[in-house]
Amino acid sequence: MSGGQTGLATVLGNLPGLPPPERYISVAARKLDLEIKDIHNIPSVRQLHQTVSPVTDGARCHDILKLFLEQADLTAIPVIDEADEPHALIERHGYIEYFSRPYSIELFGKKTLAQLKDTVPAVNLKPIVVDARTSIDDVAAIIIDAGMQHMVSGFIVSEAGKYLGVARGHDLLHHITERKQAELYYLAHYDQLTRIPNRMLLNDRLHMACREADRNGRLVGLMFVDLDRFKQFNDTMGHRFGDLLLQAVAERLESCIRGNDTVARLGGDEFAVLLQQLDNANDAEITAQRIVESFRQPFDVLERTVFVTASLGIVIYPRDERLSANLLAKADAAMYEAKQSGRNVFRAYAPGLTMHSLDHLSLEADLRQAIGRDELVLHFQPQVNVATGAVAGVEALVRWQHPLRGLLSPSVFIGIAEDSGLIIEVGNWVLREACLQQRQWSRRMDPPLRMAVNISAVQFRRENFTEMVGEILHETGVDPACIELELTENIAMRHADDVLNKLRELKKLGINLAIDDFGTGFSSLSYLQRFPFDRLKIDQSFVRGMGDIPANKSIVQAIVALAKSLSLEVVAEGVETAAECAQTSVCACDEMQGYFHARPMPADDLLRWLAARHSN
Numbered sequence: 116m117s118g119g120q121t122g123l124a125t126v127l128g129n130l131p132g133l134p135p136p137e138r139y140i141s142v143a144a145r146k147l148d149l150e151i152k153d154i155h156n157i158p159s160v161r162q163l164h165q166t167v168s169p170v171t172d173g174a175r176c177h178d179i180l181k182l183f184l185e186q187a188d189l190t191a192i193p194v195i196d197e198a199d200e201p202h203a204l205i206e207r208h209g210y211i212e213y214f215s216r217p218y219s220i221e222l223f224g225k226k227t228l229a230q231l232k233d234t235v236p237a238v239n240l241k242p243i244v245v246d247a248r249t250s251i252d253d254v255a256a257i258i259i260d261a262g263m264q265h266m267v268s269g270f271i272v273s274e275a276g277k278y279l280g281v282a283r284g285h286d287l288l289h290h291i292t293e294r295k296q297a298e299l300y301y302l303a304h305y306d307q308l309t310r311i312p313n314r315m316l317l318n319d320r321l322h323m324a325c326r327e328a329d330r331n332g333r334l335v336g337l338m339f340v341d342l343d344r345f346k347q348f349n350d351t352m353g354h355r356f357g358d359l360l361l362q363a364v365a366e367r368l369e370s371c372i373r374g375n376d377t378v379a380r381l382g383g384d385e386f387a388v389l390l391q392q393l394d395n396a397n398d399a400e401i402t403a404q405r406i407v408e409s410f411r412q413p414f415d416v417l418e419r420t421v422f423v424t425a426s427l428g429i430v431i432y433p434r435d436e437r438l439s440a441n442l443l444a445k446a447d448a449a450m451y452e453a454k455q456s457g458r459n460v461f462r463a464y465a466p467g468l469t470m471h472s473l474d475h476l477s478l479e480a481d482l483r484q485a486i487g488r489d490e491l492v493l494h495f496q497p498q499v500n501v502a503t504g505a506v507a508g509v510e511a512l513v514r515w516q517h518p519l520r521g522l523l524s525p526s527v528f529i530g531i532a533e534d535s536g537l538i539i540e541v542g543n544w545v546l547r548e549a550c551l552q553q554r555q556w557s558r559r560m561d562p563p564l565r566m567a568v569n570i571s572a573v574q575f576r577r578e579n580f581t582e583m584v585g586e587i588l589h590e591t592g593v594d595p596a597c598i599e600l601e602l603t604e605n606i607a608m609r610h611a612d613d614v615l616n617k618l619r620e621l622k623k624l625g626i627n628l629a630i631d632d633f634g635t636g637f638s639s640l641s642y643l644q645r646f647p648f649d650r651l652k653i654d655q656s657f658v659r660g661m662g663d664i665p666a667n668k669s670i671v672q673a674i675v676a677l678a679k680s681l682s683l684e685v686v687a688e689g690v691e692t693a694a695e696c697a698q699t700s701v702c703a704c705d706e707m708q709g710y711f712h713a714r715p716m717p718a719d720d721l722l723r724w725l726a727a728r729h730s731n
């Protein structure tokens with residue numbers, strides 16, 4: 116034997132817990148037939164088996180070792196004692212890989228013999244591998260946890276700890292790698308929650324669809340779908356509810372498309388729909404309309420029935436954009452337009468739409484400073500009495516005068532404010548500012564204007580919310596009877612008793628309470644009877660098209676009847692046309708609000724608008 120070989124044997128012999136070299140090496144020789152099965156059909160091993168008889172003679176052992184070291188394709192030799200107990204694995208290059216017994220936490224990674232000698236405590240020297248019960252994933256976990264780059268080989272032992280053979284580590288690793296690769300592909304290309312393609316796979320398919328369209332002269336449609344007020348569901352019903360709702364939405368979207376089209380989840384409550392091989396752009400709009408309509412059906416989640424709506428933006432390749440990478444941003448811009456025009460609709464991309472792919476994080480950082488820098492502003496939208504035409508009140512709607520991005524709509528930043536907790540500061544600022552404004556106006560207006568302020572569910576749920584409101588009322592000296600808080604139905608989705616108590620406390624302050632966006636959230640109306648609301652605002656999605664969509668008109672009429680039976684006043688939101696204005700009267704709404712009368716405007720403009728209206 117050469118010096119190196121002797122060295123190996125010597126080191127092994129010195130390893131604590133192992134039988135003396137002569138014995139275990141000979142055992143290894145006896146067991147070579149088992150290895151032949153596992154270490155493939157390496158001829159030299161077979162040869163070895165034939166030539167080396169099972170002896171305990173030290174010289175024979177050295178022969179085996181010598182052969183092992185000479186055979187480049189022989190990966191390892193296991194070391195087993197006479198009782199068939201595996202002890203170690205002699206591996207090429209003087210490494211030994213140890214694996215703990217399946218249920219032992221102890222695990223030794225890949226170490227040189229010298230390192231092993233220093234670090235391994237003698238008592239734990241049971242260098243056994245995984246057994247039949249150990250799943251391939253566990254093996255992978257062991258390998259990875261131990262920080263090993265690869266696994267050369269390992270013992271296979273029976274349940275009783277008997278040696279069964281050598282597992283070819285390379286094969287195992289190969290197998291693991293293949294499986295992991297498939298998993299990784301899945302992880303990288305599919306959304307974990309909904310199991311539909313994610314943004315990455317969408318981009319791939321979009322790119323391919325555009326190439327295909329170039330070849331056959333057809334069109335590709337891309338839709339950006341954003342759920343309306345999804346965050347409120349998530350906040351009030353819990354994340355599990357939100358998750359299941361998203362899964363249901365994914366299914367609903369898939370039910371609206373053809374087999375070779377793709378629905379993908381972009382993240383959060385954003386989805387995309389890729390329509391391939393379109394003959395004309397109109398086909399995309401037909402699908403969009405089908406999606407909007409499919410959302411008229413409620414979703415059943417965790418034994419609740421809820422209504423969710425979506426806003427859609429459509430872009431057509433190559434009509435609107437020739438670069439496939441820019442398509443999604445344009446669809447997003449169109450979706451944003453849909454949101455602006457009252458949600459629950461679709462909009463097609465038109466040149467000149469502003470791109471709103473805003474960087475969430477930088478916006479959050481900016482928002483932190485916005486209040487201190489006086490960048491938030493309130494606009495006010497009149498609420499008009501249907502019977503008399505008198506202006507009964509205004510709704511305060513916040514905007515953010517961003518130094519670089521211009522005037523931002525609340526739909527861009529309220530969600531960010533809610534996620535980051537900044538909504539408390541923003542909300543308090545809005546309430547205080549609205550109270551100050553109301554008080555200032557009331558000095559010269561008789562009767563005074565009612566001031567409505569939107570309250571996010573996140574604000575409302577704060578323990579000290581009522582106290583905060585009380586403080587602001589006190590501090591600003593406003594007449595509480597002139598202040599109205601607008602809350603969405605979703606605040607009442609959980610802990611109805613707590614909500615009821617809070618609403619009663621708020622009422623004790625002398626303020627008014629309104630339900631905002633009614634009809635879009637929780638479908639059970641029973642709680643309405645118990646809650647001390649004064650006014651109900653019908654969501655604009657029902658008011659829109661009230662003149663020509665019979666369903667909308669009957670929904671509005673039903674809501675009005677319900678509200679009246681509960682002595683609530685009714686405000687129709689989003690009245691845009693003369694026809695819709697006329698319908699509010701037909702449906703016996705008390706008040707209306709919408710672009711037909713006026714858009715939200717700064718305080719000064721509102722005064723001018725009121726004056727002009729008065730003189731008419």
Ligand code: C2E
Nearest residue numbers: 455456457512513524525545569570571689690691709710
């Ligand atoms: P909202 O409370 O339902 O407010 C009504 C929204 O509809 C306003 O959008 C208003 O500009 C818009 N609108 C009014 N009339 C019409 C119409 O005839 N046609 C159309 N297409 N839209 C109309 P805005 O100002 O963008 O506010 C969006 C939402 O942001 C509000 O919905 C409200 O939920 C939220 N928001 C606004 N200000 C605040 C605030 O200070 N605090 C909180 N928490 N949320 C706010």
Ligand code: MG
Nearest residue numbers: 510569601631
């Ligand atoms: Mg509102």
Ligand code: MG
Nearest residue numbers: 631632652688
């Ligand atoms: Mg509303």
